[in-house]
Amino acid sequence: AQTVTQSQPEMSVQEAETVTLSCTYDTSESDYYLFWYKQPPSRQMILVIRQEAYKQQNATENRFSVNFQKAAKSFSLKISDSQLGDAAMYFCAYRPPFNYGGSQGNLIFGKGTKLSVKP
């Protein structure tokens, strides 16, 4: 079964510093998608960044970037120049490929990492 593991239940970073959140996953598939979602106290899940497994280039979105290591099944999120508004729960998610009679492509989430940002 596919699983997503976030080994850091909580992380803390100083404002303006850089922090890296870890995520590993288990799959036998070769084509899939990986995501990082942010959930602030408002509870709304917000997509931070997305990575297609067939792309070797790491995805970036402004201050957010990922380190995608396909062979190691690792997908870490780096937040640069951390801001107070970055404080939230961060969830790593995996979406398997669609295949008839099997997976229909729903998201599988890790348990999350709570990020605190110190002023």
Added chain:
Amino acid sequence: KAGVTQTPRYLIKTRGQQVTLSCSPISGHRSVSWYQQTPGQGLQFLFEYFSETQRNKGNFPGRFSGRQFSNSRSEMNVSTLELGDSALYLCASSLGLVATNEKLFFGSGTQLSVL
């Protein structure tokens, strides 16, 4: 454009009762997915509806059901509530099926407490 709207925000029920949660997707979105979020189990997929048909279902008992209307609005129903059903229920919408790599947009959820 309005985001995904879930109502109510909070709900308190007692064991044995049933509950209906509502989700209005972003205008133009045809797929609605539901997820259950608890501290112990994390986020777990419930089901996905597209064009009024359930397209995908997670590993939940039959007490959990849903439907989608012609305007893409969706409801999920939980019958014979148990204490363990206490959770944040999140709805997400997308233009097309999640399997076609559409981006998911989430609502703020309905916090259900079962006493």
